[in-house]
Each structure stands twice: as structure tokens, then as C-alpha cells.
Amino acid sequence: MTSSKTVTVVTLLAAGLISGALLLMRRHETNPSPADQKSPRSNPGVTGRIAAQSYCQTCHAVPDPETLDRKTWRDELLPKMRFFTGLTPPNTNFSKDLDVLLAGNVLPKAPLMTEKTWDAIVDYYVSAAPEKLVSTQEQEKIAVGLKHFTAVPARFRRSPPHTTMVKIIPALRVLMMGDAQSQGIDFLDPNGTLMSSVELGNIPVGMTETADGFYFAAIGHFFPREEPRGQLLLAAKTPEGLRREPILSDLPRTTDVQFADFNEDGREDFTLCLYGNFIGRFSWFETTATGRHEEHVLLDKPGSIRCVIHDFNKDGHKDLAVLVAQAEESMFIFVNDGRGRFTKHRAFQRQPSWGHSGFELADFDGDGQVDLLVTNGDNGDFSTAPTKPYHGIRIYRNKGDLQFEESWFFHLNGAYKAVARDFDRDGDLDIAAISFFPDYEKSPRESFVYLENQGGLHFTASTFRECISGRWLTMDAGDLDGDGDDDIVLGSLVKMPSPVPDFLKKAWDESGPSVMILKNNLRKPQPSAP
Numbered sequence: 389m390t391s392s393k394t395v396t397v398v399t400l401l402a403a404g405l406i407s408g409a410l411l412l413m414r415r416h417e418t419n420p421s422p423a424d425q426k427s428p429r430s431n432p433g434v435t436g437r438i439a440a441q442s443y444c445q446t447c448h449a450v451p452d453p454e455t456l457d458r459k460t461w462r463d464e465l466l467p468k469m470r471f472f473t474g475l476t477p478p479n480t481n482f483s484k485d486l487d488v489l490l491a492g493n494v495l496p497k498a499p500l501m502t503e504k505t506w507d508a509i510v511d512y513y514v515s516a517a518p519e520k521l522v523s524t525q526e527q528e529k530i531a532v533g534l535k536h537f538t539a540v541p542a543r544f545r546r547s548p549p550h551t552t553m554v555k556i557i558p559a560l561r562v563l564m565m566g567d568a569q570s571q572g573i574d575f576l577d578p579n580g581t582l583m584s585s586v587e588l589g590n591i592p593v594g595m596t597e598t599a600d601g602f603y604f605a606a607i608g609h610f611f612p613r614e615e616p617r618g619q620l621l622l623a624a625k626t627p628e629g630l631r632r633e634p635i636l637s638d639l640p641r642t643t644d645v646q647f648a649d650f651n652e653d654g655r656e657d658f659t660l661c662l663y664g665n666f667i668g669r670f671s672w673f674e675t676t677a678t679g680r681h682e683e684h685v686l687l688d689k690p691g692s693i694r695c696v697i698h699d700f701n702k703d704g705h706k707d708l709a710v711l712v713a714q715a716e717e718s719m720f721i722f723v724n725d726g727r728g729r730f731t732k733h734r735a736f737q738r739q740p741s742w743g744h745s746g747f748e749l750a751d752f753d754g755d756g757q758v759d760l761l762v763t764n765g766d767n768g769d770f771s772t773a774p775t776k777p778y779h780g781i782r783i784y785r786n787k788g789d790l791q792f793e794e795s796w797f798f799h800l801n802g803a804y805k806a807v808a809r810d811f812d813r814d815g816d817l818d819i820a821a822i823s824f825f826p827d828y829e830k831s832p833r834e835s836f837v838y839l840e841n842q843g844g845l846h847f848t849a850s851t852f853r854e855c856i857s858g859r860w861l862t863m864d865a866g867d868l869d870g871d872g873d874d875d876i877v878l879g880s881l882v883k884m885p886s887p888v889p890d891f892l893k894k895a896w897d898e899s900g901p902s903v904m905i906l907k908n909n910l911r912k913p914q915p916s917a918p
Contacts (some may be wrong), residue, residue: 436512439505447680448715448740450720453516455741457774461513464770474499475506479913485614485665492614494666503656523775524829525801530902531850536909537876539852541901542580546570548885549664549858549902551879552610554595558868561876563868564602565903568610573602573623578869580905583739586630590619593862594644594694598656601625603635605660606643612665618642620660636673636681640664644694648706650674651728659708661692661818668692674728686722686730690714696749698758700790709735709749711762717742719760721790735760735792736784743767750808750817752845757786759795763801768886776828781819782823783845796845801827807865809874813910816841820876820906822860828889832856836878856892859884869907876906 432900441450445898456465468475472498480486489495546567553566561582563576572587590606597603603622608617618639623630644661651657664666668690673681691714700707700721708722708730718737722730739743745764749758763781780799784792802825819839826834835855839847858880868875880903882896 394709426849433512433516436508436510439501439508440512443501443505443509445670449717449737449859450591451739451741453513455520455739455776455778456517457521458514458517460770460774461517462510466510466513470506473494473501473506474615474642475501475503483614488614489666489721490879492667507824521774521776523777523779523799523827525827525834526800527831527833528914529849530831530833530837531848532833532853534850534852534906535840537838537852537906538909539854540580540905540907541854542576542714542903542905544574544576544580544582545900545902546574548882548897549880549900550883551862551881551902552591552607552887553595554864554877554903555595556861556864556875556877556880557597558867558870561868561870563903563905564595565879566595566604567902568881572916573604576903580901580903586623588621588623588632590621592621593642594661596645596647596658599625601630603645603658605607605642607641607643607663608639609641613641614665614667616640618656618662620645636660640668640690643692646695646697648697650706650724652705652726657728659695659697659710659796661695661710662690663692663713666690666714668714670695670712672708672728672730684728686732687720688714691716693744695781696747698749698760709747709760711744711747713742713744713766715740717744717764719747719762719784719792723790726769733790735790736794738764741769741776743776745770745803746805748807752783752808752817753785755786757788759786760784760792761806761808761819763800763803763806763812763821765800765823767802768884775825779803779825781806781821781839798837798839798847798849800837801831802834804861805863807863807876808827809865810838811838811874811876811908813873814841818834818864819847820863822863824859824861824884825886827890828856828887835860852902852906857895858882858902858904859896860904868905871908871911873908873910875908877908878904 413907447592471478471482478495515624540571550568552568555564565574568591574585575583592604593607594605604621606619616638618641620636622634627885640662643663647658657674659672670687670692671685691712693711695710697706705724707724707725710720712718719735721733742764744764745766747762750761752759762782780803783796785795802823804824806821818841823834833851838850859882860878861881862879865874865876
């Protein structure tokens with residue numbers, strides 16, 4: 389989330405060589421496929437493609453060689469993938485959590501294919517991959533200057549900024565900011581002045597408010613790890629103030645929490661996106677009559693980023709939409725029968741290097757059915773972090789019967805989040821989007837993009853002049869100052885092992901804001917509550 393996931397493509401073909409694929413692979417070794425019977429040097433394109441399709445498609449979409457450049461395939465991805473074939477014995481250079489991976493049977497204890505088959509796969513991807521990916525953002529199409537908005541750095545900052553969550557609470561006219569280094573929450577007023585802070589003892593990345601207080605999805609490790617330090621934490625509302633209460637601990641890296649009564653027994657349940665790394669899952673937790681939280685696993689795979697609750701089939705029951713990254717790179721709809729029994733539907737699936745990063749529901753065509761606004765742009769997989777032409781923002785229109793069709797695409801290198809609101813109050817939905825991995829050398833304007841709806845899914849793009857004053861990981865939109873229009877807040881996290889000009893790194897460390905507030909000027913702000 390990134391950048392809570394930074395090894396999406398490491399999982400690329402790997403997951404297809406694990407779990408359900410084991411029996412298939414052993415069958416191929418016992419009864420050689422054409423890829424095994426032919427010399428890989430005789431026709432590397434055909435034999436390697438057949439081998440890849442045979443061994444990988446059981447668990448995820450088979451990647452095209454064109455999705456990565458030749459150097460990345462040859463020098464980074466394929467050597468890492470060998471660990472998941474069993475041809476290279478796993479070692480601690482591969483993972484700090486080797487013992488956990490071995491105990492979880494994530495890594496094979498014996499080779500799952502022959503060297504000949506592996507050579508055919510390597511030859512296929514290296515020979516067919518492009519020398520370089522061309523991913524040019526036409527920067528001149530992103531105008532400088534935001535209509536209706538004024539950019540104001542928050543007065544309070546943590547140094548250096550490690551903002552992992554921002555959330556506007558309109559009823560209180562308060563901005564909530566989470567930080568990875570302080571491992572706590574800061575409450576800011578509409579001008580970004582610090583009001584109070586709460587220690588959590590973990591890294592907050594998601595929050596849902598209930599009558600009890602603020603529930604936080606705490607990731608445990610910002611960078612990929614298997615050590616289960618994720619938590620569900622409650623900042624309980626008490627007469628004395630907020631009190632920290634751990635609800636669940638020892639979880640995989642946890643990225644989102646949502647509440648609803650899924651089995652309709654009168655008690656509020658919740659979902660958790662347990663993103664993990666190579667080990668993770670997506671579950672709903674039933675609140676029992678005794679107050680226990682009984683887990684029901686809906687997807688026993690890593691990578692769930694975000695969940696949204698909505699009645700997709702309009703039967704009166706609360707269904708779930710969840711976006712899954714890592715190898716799956718899919719959107720799933722879980723249809724609820726009203727008793728907490730869910731049926732899984734895959735709305736779409738993309739290739740393993742896709743880098744899904746976020747989504748939300750919005751009705752763009754006004755037909756009464758929610759569409760999907762989805763971003764993909766996680767690009768922390770490799771040291772070179774090449775820009776990718778398929779990164780960006782997409783609208784998938786709801787065609788009914790749980791069918792979604794891609795209807796609009798805006799290319800945005802490193803796209804990390806997009807929100808849809810009627811920011812200009814003209815009756816249609818505009819889009820605000822951030823990039824955590826923009827092309828800082830060629831197109832710094834794509835750090836933040838405001839897409840004003842012109843009708844018929846046509847948008848004009850603009851940004852604010854100070855758009856590169858932070859590295860925007862997270863964003864929220866809502867009425868922060870109480871004037872009736874939606875403001876935008878951006879959160880900056882500046883430490884990532886990916887290419888950034890030195891002058892930017894220095895500026896971020898020394899003076900970059902933790903939060904940038906984009907104040908909507910359509911209406912006059914109201915005085916803050918005392």
C-alpha cells in the first residue's frame with residue numbers, strides 16, 4: 389500500500405508455482421510436456437511460452453514479456469523467481485522471514501521443474517521482452533493551476549514526513565494524520581495546526597469510526613515482512629479522552645478495516661484486509677454473543693488492499709468488494725446471503741506486475757449502479773523501478789449482474805489513489821489522484837492530478853504549482869472547514885528505495901510538509917467549533 393507492498397512482481401510467477409500448482413507441476417515432471425520434450429534452444433519462444441502457460445496459469449494470469457523490460461526480467465525478477473521453483477535453495481539473502489515462509493510451505497522443499505524447463509522460460513521472457521518500456525506522460529496536458537483550490541501546507545509537520553494515513557472527520561472539522569515513525573495519530577485543525585496526539589504503538593494505515601471510537605488497521609511493518617505484527621486497534625471514546633485498546637494482534641500486515649452486521653444478528657461484525665506479503669488473507673470477523681471475534685476466511689491469499697461494503701445485487705444484504713494485489717491482481721465481489729455466507733465472484737483480473745494500489749465506488753454515468761474507480765501504480769518492486777505504460781486510473785462501468793467493463797483510462801505513472809467527488813458542484817463527478825512513483829525527471833506534474841469532468845467521461849487535467857513539495861502516499865477528500873464543499877488533503881512519506889532527484893530528497897527532509905491541504909474556495913469557510 390503498497391507502498392505497503394513493494395514486492396508485487398516478486399510474487400509474479402511465483403504464486404503459480406505454489407499451492408494448487410504443486411500437483412500439476414509434479415504431473416508435468418512425471419509426464420513431460422512439449423516444453424520438456426523439446427530442446428529449449430531449438431525454439432525458445434514456443435517452448436518457453438508453453439512452459440510458462442503450463443506452470444503459472446493455475447494461480448494467476450500468465451504475464452506477457454512486454455510488461456517488464458529485458459534487464460528487469462533477466463537481472464531481478466527471474467533470479468528471484470528461481471527460489472519459488474525449488475531450483476535455488478532458499479536462504480536468508482532472499483528473505484528475513486525465511487523460517488516463516490518454510491513453515492508456511494510457501495517455498496518448495498524440492499525442485500518443481502527441470503533445469504531444461506526453467507531455461508526455456510528464461511529464454512522466452514528475456515528474448516521477447518522489450519529493451520526498454522516506453523511510458524511517457526504528456527506533461528503539457530497537465531495544466532499548472534487549480535481552479536477553486538488553494539494549496540496550504542499544514543502548519544504541523546513531523547521530520548522527516550512519514551505520513552501513512554490521512555482522514556478528514558467533517559463533523560469535527562478535524563484532520564487525522566498517521567505517521568510511521570511516531571506510530572501514532574495527530575489531530576490537526578483545518579489550518580493544519582496540531583490539536584492533540586494519540587500513541588498507538590503501531591503504524592496506522594486505515595481507519596473506520598464507529599460509536600465506540602476510531603478503529604485502526606495497523607500494518608506492523610511498512611516494508612514487506614512476514615513477521616505478524618499487524619493489529620486492529622481501537623482508540624476508544626471515553627469521558628477522559630481517547631484510550632488505546634488492542635482488539636486483535638499477531639496479524640499479517642493489516643491495511644483496512646470495515647464494519648457491518650453481515651449475518652444480521654444485531655451485532656456489528658468487521659472485515660480485515662490482511663495484506664501480508666507472501667502470506668496473508670482476507671476475512672470477516674463475526675462478533676459472537678460473548679463478545680468474541682470469530683474469523684471466517686474468504687480469501688486465503690495475500691494482497692488484499694481495501695474493502696468496500698455495498699449491496700451489489702440489491703437483495704438487501706451487505707456484500708463486499710475487495711481489491712487484491714500481489715500475484716492475484718484482481719477485484720473480487722463477495723455476495724452475501726444475509727447469514728454471513730459469501731459467494732466469490734471475480735470482477736476482473738490483471739497481470740501480476742499490474743501493481744494495484746486502491747479503489748472506490750462511484751456512479752459516473754448516473755444509472756443508479758456503482759462503478760469502480762481503480763488505480764494501479766505500485767512500482768517499488770525493483771531497484772530500477774521502471775515507469776510502466778499500463779499504470780494509471782481506470783473506470784470500470786457496472787454493466788449489471790456483477791459484470792464490469794473498463795470504460796476510461798488515464799495514464800499516470802505510479803498511480804496510488806484516486807477519489808471521486810463533485811468538487812466544483814456542477815452535478816458530475818471529478819477525480820483527484822496522486823502518484824507515489826511519478827516520473828520526477830520527465831513529468832513531475834503527475835505527482836498530483838485533478839481531473840475535471842467535462843461530461844461523457846471526458847476530463848481535463850491540472851495540478852498545483854507546489855505538487856512536488858511532498859511524496860504523496862495517501863489522500864482523502866471531504867469538507868474539512870465546514871463550508872459545504874469538499875477539500876483535499878495529501879499525506880507525504882519521503883523514504884522509499886526508488887529513484888528520486890537528490891534535490892527533492894533534501895527538500896523533503898528539511899522542509900517538506902507532512903500534509904498538504906488543498907482548500908476548496910467555492911464557498912466561504914465557517915468558523916471552527918470552539
